[in-house]
Amino acid sequence: MKDKVVFITGAARGIGYEIAQAFLEEGAKVMISDINEESLEKALEGLSENAAGIACDVSKEEDVKRAVDATVEQFGSIDILINNAGLQHVAMIEDFPAAKFEQMLKIMLVGPFLTTKYALPYMKEKNFGRIINISSINGLIGFAGKSAYNSAKHGVIGLTKVTALETAEYNITANAICPGYADTALVRGQFEDLAKTRNISTEQVLNEVLFPLIPQKRLLDVAEIASLAKYLASEESRGMTGQSLVLDGGYTTQ
Template sequence: MTQPSPSSTETRVALVTGGTSGIGLAIAERLTRDGLRVAVLDLDRPQARVVAAERGLAFIGADLARREDCRRAVEETVVALGGLDVLVNNAGFQHIDPVRDFPEDTWDTMLHVMLTAPFLLSKYAWAHLTRSGQGRIINVASIHGHVASPFKSAYVSAKHGLIGLTRTAALEAGEQGLTVNAICPGYVRTPLVEGQIADQARTRGLSPQEVEQKVMLEPAAIKRLLDPQDVAALASYVASPAAWGMTGAVLDLDLGWTAR
């Protein structure tokens, strides 16, 4: 079957959650360079609005821990940009706590932001994403969607669940030309990871470089942190018409972590 392609006058629209910093911002900027109109979703803070405005991105202020904000985010994107063709579920955060001491409210928030919200956004966007016959859902999971690390119970649980959601949604969407895929990066040099490196250097008595090599990258074949642009380059391909035959895929960008 010949796959539909956008008309010469039609510009595809993307919504990227967590899109004003780190991986999300890199993906938003790359999709913009690819010719898409892009909205970025983040907590409604002045700095997030500034980042979006400086880059010509539509800004959607929302709290993904709130069901009604998930619905509103889709509606506002469609109103602002005229449709929705690509949904990138990227927003997330980490919280370090052992299982026995994990705060229940933090668990609830992390699972909602990183697992329930991708489900709800996909649900609310479904009719728009399937309209063109070439819609895309890209879930930014993690190598922790495959493997576990101590003190990350909610994060690891959410990322494992996100892979399951990806595969299930892909099976349901196939006949409508909507592809659903997950990207699983290893450690990426983002502000969040830089903060973790500094914390571990302080608590372990190591230099930041030693934390990278001896702690974070110890299981990896390539001893180098990824850059956000590396993840964005893969997302660019998955979002493109050329990737029409890829769905239900879990794409590891993990420096060889799972090759063992």
């Protein structure tokens, strides 16, 4: 990864931040983006000098183009794109606000489309690129109360396949990582939402709702996801494209 240029969305915390750290440790140059400028500045304090940050709302085309161009201007290229930005809202369909549904699809599906659209010309110019979309097991299976999240993450897998087909001749790969429940603030927030929809405690959500579905009976460490991202960005994975790689403690095997 030495001197490879990485652009990561939603990287001020959680999975995105862990991925940024992992690539920096391998010698990459990393541009992290996030919609929250304060969180972005705080995140940069914990990263090395080879990291930079830019505020970006991935649902807005002009923001995405500006962020991608700024990455190339600062680091000279863009080799690896990691689409990680996301949010969660849990409610049954009849109670789900239409505006929230639309917002979530813009951030988690339209956003990856836009970043891919503007990063591809730079990748094609170098005849090299790695696009890694963070989907979810909810991109493969349904979960009551997550209509928007499921829709967006299913869509990301479709986008990944099309991207792989359109870029195969340019030494560019596109793959999706489908994590199960990782120990992040976003997931912990889901526990609280699920507890409300089921009228149970958050402890019961873990022990009675989630862990019975996870053979390993644990939450993923975000470092596990970062390690898989590094592999997908490497030369060793050059034959792997258009794939959805599941990392879920056995959740989807049952």
